[in-house]
Amino acid sequence: MTTKLEDKHAGNGNLVGEGQPYLGEKYQANGKPVANGREKILAKEDGSRRVGGSRGVLTNVIPHSYSEFREPELGTWIYERGKVVKMLAASASSFDVFRAMHLDLDIVKLYLKPLLIGELAPEEPSQERNKSSQLVEDFRELRRTLEAMNMFKANPTFFFLHFIQVLILETLAWLIVWHFGSGWPVTIFISCLLTISQGQSSYLQHDLGHLSIFTKSKWNHLMQKLMMSHCKGLSTSWWNHRHFQHHVKTNIHPKDPDIDMGALFLLGELQPVKFGKMKIKYIDYEKQHLYFYMVGLPLLMPVYFNLESMKVMCLQRYWEDIAWVSSFYIRHFITFGPFYGIFGTILLIYLVKFLESPWVTYVTQMSHIPMRMSKEENRDWLSAQVLTTCNVEQSIFNDWFTGHLNFQIEHHLFPTMPRHNYHKVAPLVRSLCAKHGLQYVNKPMLEAFGDIVRALKKSAALWMDAYYET
Template identity: 55%
Template structure:
C-alpha cells in the first residue's frame, strides 16, 4: 500500500529507512513527483504510491511533499484515528531526536498557540453542527426553486416574469453553492460518508456540477491559498497577472498574452460573466468524462433532466437553454465577487512554507458581519476563520473569530476586516496595481 518497494530502490533512502531516523534536510529532498515524503507529528511517511489513492486527490497531498503536514492533516480530517489506519503502512521512520518538531523555518510559538486554540474550540463545541440551521438553509433553496416555477406557471413567460424567475433561480443556485461547500468540507455530519453522499446530491442534483471536480480543486486552494503554481484559484492561464510578484516576473520575461495593464477593465468581460457558464461547465464535463466519474455524471444529468422537465413546457427546448444560461450568467457574477473579494487583493506569492495561521491570514481577509453579508456570502465573510478551521460549521465562525483576532494580535499577524463594498472595489484596484507593475517591468527591465 505504501512506497516501501520504491524506497528501497535507492541506496540513500534504503540506508535511512533501515535506521528509521531522518533529518529535516533529508525529508526535504523527497519532494519530486516520483519521490514524496512528508511528516505528521514527527513521523515520516513515504506517500509516493499512496497519492494516487488519496480520497482528496493526488495533487492535494502532493503539495506537502518534503514538508511537515501536521497542521493541514489535522485541519482537513474529522476522524484522525480512522485516517491513521491508512498512514500506518506508509510509515518509514521518524525525525531524529535532535530535530525540531516543525520545519525550522516555521514559528513554533504560533503553531503551538494555534493548536491550543483549535483544541479549545473543540472543547467549546464549536465543531458541532446545528441540524436546524442547515435544514432551514436547504428549505429556503427549495422554496426559491418552487417560487420560480410557480411564477411562470401562474403568469406566463413574459419578460418581467422571466427575469424574476431567472433572479430567483440564480439566488437558489448561489445559495446551493454555499450549501454544497458545507458538505464538501465535511462540516455538517459527523460521518464523512454522509457528508460525501449529500454533497453529491446538492452539487450534482441541485446545481448540475461535480463533487469530485470541486473537491480536487477546492482542497488544493485551502492547502496553499494564493501560492502561485499550487493554488488553482490563482492560476489564470495567462489571462491575468496577480499580486506583486507574478506581474514583475511576466514583465521581465516579456510575456504578453494579454494587455495586462488593462486587466482591471477586461476583468468585467472575462471574469464574472464567463466563469460559471463557460469555464466551470467545460472543466466539469471534461473532468467527469476523462476520469470516468459516472456517479457524478449521473447526478449532473439529473439536474438538467429536472430543469428541462420543468421549463420546456413553458419555453420550449431552446428557450429553456437560454433561461439556464442566463441563470448561470447571473450566478457567476455573484460567485466571482464573493470568492475573489477575500483573496485577490491579498498577498499572492510563491511557496514560502510558513505555519498554517500565517499562510491563511496572508491570503485571506474578512468582510464585516451583518445578516445580509452572512447570507449573501454563505458566511464566507468569515473567510479567515473558515480557512483556519475548514471543518467548522459556518454558524460557529463568529464565535471563534474574537479568539483568532487575539491570537493574531499576540503574534503580529495582520487580521483584515473590510466593508462589502470596499472588498469588491479592492478586487478591481488590485488588478490595476498588478497590471501597472507588469507594464513597468515589461517596458523598463
C-alpha cells in the first residue's frame, strides 16, 4: 500500500515530515523512538522532494495489510474517509470519536491533524467496508440537527442549583451535629445527608469533566478539582484518564478499564471461557453473583476507588491532586474533628463512602455489565455505544438518583451534551436505532439492578462449563 505525505515540519502540528522517526519505530512517552531492532519501513523519495525541510512529496511503501503494521504500544492505523490515522483508541471512526469527546470542532481538527499519516491509494480497498456508510451519515446528520437545536449548550443555572444542593446538605449536616451532638442516631442521620451530598457531587464533577460549563476552561478545571478532589477526596486526573478510556472503548477488552475487575469478577462471555479453559480459579467464580453483594456493593468506593486513586496520585506524582485531596481530609477534621476526634472523623468519612458505594455501583454498572462485551470489532460509533449501553426509564426520582445517567445511551453517544437535554434527544436516537435495526434497550430501574447479578451468574455458568469440561 502506498501513502503520500507532505513533508512539513512536525513542530507546527502538521503531517509527519523531515526529522521524524520511521513509521515502524516504537515510541516512548516523551515521543522519542525506542531502538527495538524491528525492520524499518522502506521509504522512497520522488524527484519533487527538496532538501532542508522544503515542501515536497514523500512516498512510503508499507505492508499491504494493516494487520501487519500494528503495534500495541502505538495503537492501530485506522481509516477515515480514505485517510489513514494513528490512534490508541482506533477502530471506531476517528472523526466520530474525537467529535464525541470534544465540543470544539477546531480542537478535533487540531488533534487529528498530527495523527494523519497519509491517504489511501485509489486502488486500495477500505478497511471500513463492513460499516454501513448510510448509518454513519445518518448519525452525523442527527448530530448536526442536535447542534442546530442547541442541545450541546449547557444551562449554567441548572448546574448552579445542583451545586447549591451540595452546599446545603454539607452545611445542614454540620449544623445538626453541632446542635444535637454526636450520638449514634445523629451520626447515622448526618451520614445519610453527607452520602447524598457525595452522590450529587459525583454527578456534578462528572458534568464538569465532560462539559465546558464556564466560558474559560480553566474555571471548568478548577471546579472539577473542587467537586471531585475537595468534596469527594479522589484524584481528578485519575478519574478523567480512566473514565474517558471507558467512553471511547465501552465494554471492549482490554481497552475499557471499567470491565477489568482483575481476579475478583469475570464479566461477559469471553473472559469466563478464557479463564475456564486455562483452569484458572483464583476464587469460586460460580458464586460471584452472590459475593457481589458482600464485596462489590459495599467496597467499591471505600476500598477499590480510594486505594486506586491514591496509588495513581503517588506513582504519577499528581501533586496538584494530592493537595486537593488533602484539603478534603483537612476540611473534615476542621468541621467534624471537634465532635468526633481524629479517629472518629476518619470513621465518619469511611462510613459515608461505605453508604455511597452501593449507590455508585448500581448506577455505574447497571447500564454496562448486562450488555455486550467483546474484543475490538471495528464498529461505527452509534452501533458501538448502543450495543454496549442501555437506558433506565425516566422519572423524577430516577433522573435525580442517577444524575440523568439513566439516559446512558444518549450520554455515551454525546458525552459533551449537558444532561438536562438527554430526555429531549432520546426519541430521535431511538428513531435512528429503529431505522437501522439496532435494539434500543430501556428498562425499569429495579430490573436494571437485577440484571447486574443475572449477568454475573450467566458469566459464572460459562466459566464452570469451560473449567469442568473434560
